[in-house]
Amino acid sequence: MNGAVGPARTVFVLTGAGISAESGLGTFRDAGGAWTRLDPMKVATPEAFAADPVLVHDFYNGRRRDALAAKPNAAHVALARLETGLAEQGGRLFLCTQNVDDLHERAGSRRVVHMHGELLKARCTACGTAFAWQDDLGLETPCPHCGRRGEMRPDVVWFGEMPMHLDTIDEALAEADLFVAVGTSGAVYPAAGYVAQARAFGIPTLALNLEAADNAGMFEATRLGPASRTVPAWVEEILGGRA
Template identity: 70%
Template structure:
């Protein structure tokens, strides 16, 4: 089985990382146009850095939860059975990797990385950034930014994502709002290709009507149950 899993902020919520559009979410408390656009960084870099330094601190203090661990187990379990897991995440945290998943596609970048706007060099960056931070590659200051996709920028790895989705046997969305494109359109693409679809979420997403199956509840409960059932089903179907 080739499985495509899309994860969103809901899978990390039980690790203490805030969602974005739910009541009390980040974009209900902060204006994304002032904190998450290239224009905001050009106009008020200190304010943008302060916001992302806090987010980076939150990721450092968070720990992977049972849902992250279950997907790492799923990756290993599918590989042992001759299958593959393509894990595509909208999240900029590194909890999937810290839980043990080996291959993670971050379509919105990674907050624990930094990129220089002058030379384009990107690198792991777990600490704070400021306007005085010099690029280790070119030596210029003022241009180091979080290596994340801001509003108005194009998500990453779209060709690889499209290829993996088209070749999958099952599409599963976990903890996503269904409100952010292009990720919100993946389920429609899967349905058009005749690929079975499943939603695992705390509550129905904006695109819930496009999913063939759905499970609603806390990710730390629903995702391990899904993984256990899927692997049992594959074993039961084996000749």
């Protein structure tokens, strides 16, 4: 379904793997995605890390290198422009991403809430300190804070762990005038439930996806196509007051 969405001053945007796919970073649940080739229970859980930390480190070291090599695409750049444009108009963008890459930041977005953590950060399980991190991690990597070895892990949310910043996200959604999901599968909770939460608040909802998500029926309006095309077009509408 296509449709116009009323004027918005406070916009909540949720992004998923689909927005980074055009930058060369693979998705997870689509055909050919990471979880069709790998069992996530073996590389993306606390239990997997305890059982085979070398395998888990190898997996995330590869993902980290891929993220560093990728470049933001037109969709990332458009959302950075939306943040600036809304602020100039007295509005606000709340950008919440399920992605652990830093492409939003490199495109120019200043405020990004990473609900599933950040691949370019590492955390020590011994002392709990997190650090900016671009190098490989391994069993011999010492914690820069406490010096312990074998305790460093990617600062990402694994299956079975609680997503980050949930209170902040809930507060921002309650204050929004428009909820937009970009490149999301609609299969991962709690993020997949935010559209229902927005509808309960009476907030207009819009999906910008390559194809219909699992929760597509919850959205009032949907625009299908590559994020690099649909997102810039929608941003121009918002900033021009045509949506």
